[in-house]
Amino acid sequence: MSQHSSATVPLRLFITVPPGLEDLALSEIQEKAQLGLLGEGLSDCMEANPAEKAKGGILLLAPGSCLTPLHHYLKIPTKITLKLWSFKARDFPKLYSKLLALPWRDYLASTDISFKVSCKKSRIIHSERVEKTAKRALEKYFQAYPLKKKNTLGGAVQIHLDIYQDVCQVGLNLSGELLYKRNLRTDTGKAPLRENLAAALLYLLHTHAKKREIELANTILLDPMCGSGVFPMEALEFFRPCTSRDFAFTKFLKESWWKIAPSEEMPSDATLFKYCLGIESDPMVFKQLESNLQVCSNDAYKIKHGDFFQTDISDLSKNKSLVTICNLPYGKRIPLKNAVGFYSNFFQHCSSNKDIKLLGALFPKEYEHAPLPKGTTVLERRYFKNGGIDCVLLILY
Numbered sequence: 431m432s433q434h435s436s437a438t439v440p441l442r443l444f445i446t447v448p449p450g451l452e453d454l455a456l457s458e459i460q461e462k463a464q465l466g467l468l469g470e471g472l473s474d475c476m477e478a479n480p481a482e483k484a485k486g487g488i489l490l491l492a493p494g495s496c497l498t499p500l501h502h503y504l505k506i507p508t509k510i511t512l513k514l515w516s517f518k519a520r521d522f523p524k525l526y527s528k529l530l531a532l533p534w535r536d537y538l539a540s541t542d543i544s545f546k547v548s549c550k551k552s553r554i555i556h557s558e559r560v561e562k563t564a565k566r567a568l569e570k571y572f573q574a575y576p577l578k579k580k581n582t583l584g585g586a587v588q589i590h591l592d593i594y595q596d597v598c599q600v601g602l603n604l605s606g607e608l609l610y611k612r613n614l615r616t617d618t619g620k621a622p623l624r625e626n627l628a629a630a631l632l633y634l635l636h637t638h639a640k641k642r643e644i645e646l647a648n649t650i651l652l653d654p655m656c657g658s659g660v661f662p663m664e665a666l667e668f669f670r671p672c673t674s675r676d677f678a679f680t681k682f683l684k685e686s687w688w689k690i691a692p693s694e695e696m697p698s699d700a701t702l703f704k705y706c707l708g709i710e711s712d713p714m715v716f717k718q719l720e721s722n723l724q725v726c727s728n729d730a731y732k733i734k735h736g737d738f739f740q741t742d743i744s745d746l747s748k749n750k751s752l753v754t755i756c757n758l759p760y761g762k763r764i765p766l767k768n769a770v771g772f773y774s775n776f777f778q779h780c781s782s783n784k785d786i787k788l789l790g791a792l793f794p795k796e797y798e799h800a801p802l803p804k805g806t807t808v809l810e811r812r813y814f815k816n817g818g819i820d821c822v823l824l825i826l827y
């Protein structure tokens with residue numbers, strides 16, 4: 431085993447995040463590292479090498495022993511990649527010889543390999559030919575250095591080859607399936623929001639609630655058009671480990687990089703919001719909501735089948751303060767005849783309820799100037815893409 435193969439050696443990670451939400455992902459890492467959720471050694475490592483925002487992600491140096499907690503506890507990222515090597519390659523023979531000379535066996539405990547290639551602004555532009563070349567190089571490599579049976583994990587590994595301005599960057603997709611696939615919701619309603627987007631928007635709303643000194647222990651999160659329940663679920667799960675799925679690296683990355691003696695996962699009863707209320711008008715979607723929320727503790731939420739505009743919320747909230755978040759209907763799956771009218775009506779209805787102390791409304795950016803009731807302050811406009819549509823989260827009051 432090479433002397434570098436140790437779970438305490440810092441690995442260079444790229445944590446992919448939906449564009450526009452990088453600052454929230456960085457805060458999530460900093461906060462959870464401080465809480466001790468992300469494994470031993472991360473805070474020290476971050477002190478020496480602070481995590482950095484990049485376009486579409488975060489660059490983080492972390493001990494390999496943190497790979498499991500990073501995957502379990504981070505809720506905003508889409509994927510975590512291990513950045514390994516980079517080299518110049520202007521033609522295919524060079525690409526082949528460079529790939530053949532890399533020390534793959536220091537990292538891989540599986541030869542079930544696929545590639546994800548991108549080529550931009552480079553002499554090498556044929557991604558299919560890059561893939562064929564890489565395949566040949568790795569086959570030859572593992573003929574020369576076959577894996578010993580007892581060291582083989584046998585899972586699938588996806589190697590990223592990103593060629594930009596004639597420099598090839600080599601990385602390994604540690605996560606496997608994208609991280610918003612939590613394997614928690616069995617049914618996903620008509621227009622589900624990805625779990626990691628929901629987590630990021632809730633985290634942002636939570637930050638505003640703290641800034642406005644809203645007493646969170648006594649506040650209820652309301653989603654008045656709750657769909658299949660992504661907001662309540664993410665609010666209740668934000669500080670809890672995602673143990674409902676596995677992550678690719680545990681099946682292909684040599685264990686010496688990341689495996690440590692099993693330790694008790696820190697019990698965390700923290701939540702972004704302690705109690706959630708959901709309303710959903712569609713009977714089929716309501717059934718899905720009921721079934722999805724069964725994984726959450728019964729006394730952490732209440733849901734109601736009905737029309738938000740006709741529902742007496744004070745009856746449900748017992749006049750506690752409400753922080754409201756809503757992914758309003760839009761797009762092809764839930765078309766609206768008069769979107770501006772619907773959104774204005776929604777804002778009017780929310781502002782007439784004095785228990786609502788903060789409102790986050792998500793809808794297409796093209797309607798961001800729909801009329802707001804008098805006296806409403808826009809605290810933030812956060813832009814991002816949802817299902818290919820340019821969207822905004824307006825934070826109001």
Ligand SMILES: C[S@@+](CC[C@H](N)C(=O)[O-])C[C@H]1O[C@@H](n2cnc3c(N)ncnc32)[C@H](O)[C@@H]1O
Pocket residue numbers: 618619620621622623624654655656657658659660661709710711712715736737738739757758759760764
């Ligand atoms: C965009 S979807 C919400 C998706 C949800 N955030 C998720 O990820 O599953 C909007 C939901 O609002 C519901 N809805 C529309 N009008 C409503 C109303 N007046 N009252 C309650 N629910 C309503 C729709 O049936 C739909 O499920």
